Amino acid sequence: MTVQELPGAAAYRPTPPPAWKPLTDPAPLLPDPEPYRVLGTDAVADADPELLLRLYSELVRGRRYNTQATALTKQGRLAVYPSSTGQEACEVAAALVLEERDWLFPSYRDTLAAVARGLDPVEALTLLRGDRHTGYDPREHRIAPLCTPLATQLPHAVGLAHAARLKGDDVVALAMVGDGGTSEGDFHEALNFAAVWRAPVVFLVQNNGFAISVPLAKQTAAPSLAHKAVGYGMPGRLVDGNDAAAMHQVLSEAVARARSGGGPTLVEAVTYRMDAHTNADDATRYRGDSEVEAWRAHDPVRILERELTGRGLLGDDGIEEARVAAEQMAAQLRERMNADPVLDPMDLFAHVYAEQTTQLREQAARLRVELDAEQDQPEQHSADDRGTGR
């Protein structure tokens, strides 16, 4: 028996409670149940061929970047690499839809988005190489530091976008998060703040199926992650994350909406992580080959290539050109990553406070003495380290 069916319910509630009025009509906020697609559908006729070709070359470069970075972990040049192979369409589209004045808030998996936005590939990798936390000036590139604690960068994006709007700048912030990250409190708080403040933010969830080993079904009971938007009062959009054209279109619309004062949007990209969580993960423990193979058929690079060649926009020459450009990038990356970074241990104390405390000055002096002693007896030291494990 529902509340309405209770005997006499109508008599007790002749009018709605006085304070009650719906704040928002939910219907326009709800995502379509099917992920939006462009490639292989009629919608592709509206897509700008030049944009599609640009996306293609970026995807090819992005794929190569992923395979190269993964190879660098095997050579001990990177401490860890969370590959975005399979997710390049999301990464590239996120970067390309932003204007120069806009801000990108990437997670640890989104190195490629930062590189596609124009960040030097080596600067983008310092965190994962382990020499410096953030190898670039975030303000110069308008790319926030790659964020490791899940979803914590989302409220930053909201605050930055809000501040920009207060200053009268038409700046948009695009913040990226994984499916697992949507369970974090900061995700909810960020979406709520953004909606209440009508902040010019785009939240991009890359639903790649897993949070390390945990599948989406154990992460959420929602119909989709895009559905979460309606509860905050913002539109949710579900999009095929392997369809670069669809990604670009949906994100562009969300950016335009934000820029024109329409408030935030939550975009869920349905995609798949082809590699393991990082090079240190064993994905065979939690997923089978057949699932991975099924997604391989929907590879973002291949489906765009097929579309472009099918429509006569791309020929063997074009494919080769993109491949060569990607190889050049990879060769440069390899070469530059082969050089050991030069580190100054005294930097450890340099950027804790604007002005070093006396305590830090004392500690820095102590380290200085240790370093000088090391310089005096370099051989004995390294022998010690190796021999005794001290």
Place this chain on the structure above:
Amino acid sequence: MTTAAATARERTAKAKPATMAQALGRALRDSMVEDPSVHVLGEDVGTLGGVFRITDGLAKEFGDERCTDTPLAEAGILGAAVGMAMYGLRPVVEMQFDAFAYPAFEQLISHVAKMRNRTGGAMPLPITVRVPYGGGIGGVEHHSDSSEAYYMATPGLHVVTPATVEDAYGLLRASIASDDPVVFLEPKRLYWSKADWSPQAPAAVEPIGRAVVRRPGRSATLITYGPSLPVCMEAAQAAVEEGWDLEVVDLRSLVPFDDETVAASVRRTGRAVVVHESTGFGGPGGEIAARITERCFHHLEAPVLRVAGFDIPYPPPMQERHHLPGVDRVLDAVARLQWEADN
């Protein structure tokens, strides 16, 4: 006549009793007038003026874009402040009560404290987090925590706590002006303490990181801060009758820590008691005692003692007087300083 003397005379002329709460409000207002990038945000800080009325009038004067009632979510508030600071604003965040700042710890520790370091100095975050802290106001559960040890243990944060009306103004101004994040701990039981202080007259902006000797003495040093300063001053007064001339050092800043002032005092007196409300085990007093021992061992006539809150969750208000270190407990410790090796 020196300018300082003239200023002092002018101030005494205009001075009338003002509370610490008023001085804090005045510091916020003056900062907002001087620097348009200063924004206040938090729960109920706008129309209501904060549950302690510290932000009273700010929304009216500066509009709700400069003094903003946020949704009720501490991580969101502080996280948004991070983004605002990234874009060049100077956010001042109010956490409603000490124990309600805990949801924001992730943002505080992983981002606020570390952003300068993570970006190699490229992106400092000038955020002030105001936290009313400590007990003694009859608050029920979760309204009386002293969380300073958590903040102190986090490199990258300044931790500041005023104990006087003048310092409330001067240190808050300095905190807001600081390019580093500051956790500004407001001893809520001193909110209504008064001093002859004129908000109209030019007031000192106190640099962060300097302790001050509130009462000179020769027999022993009481080292304290925030809500325990009045307790120590009273204890020092009472100790005179026992023939003890106590020096009282008000730390004002826990990070950076003013080793110099503290050590100089202890070297003079040869004895020290650290007094604070927060728990003793793992509390600030252990750190302070260790620092004193390292620097002043040969000057010490007795072990450094601590008078702290008990190592219990903050008690219900009807029991809090048993927990809070009072004058008797301080005097008892002073008596124990007459220490001999066979004790």
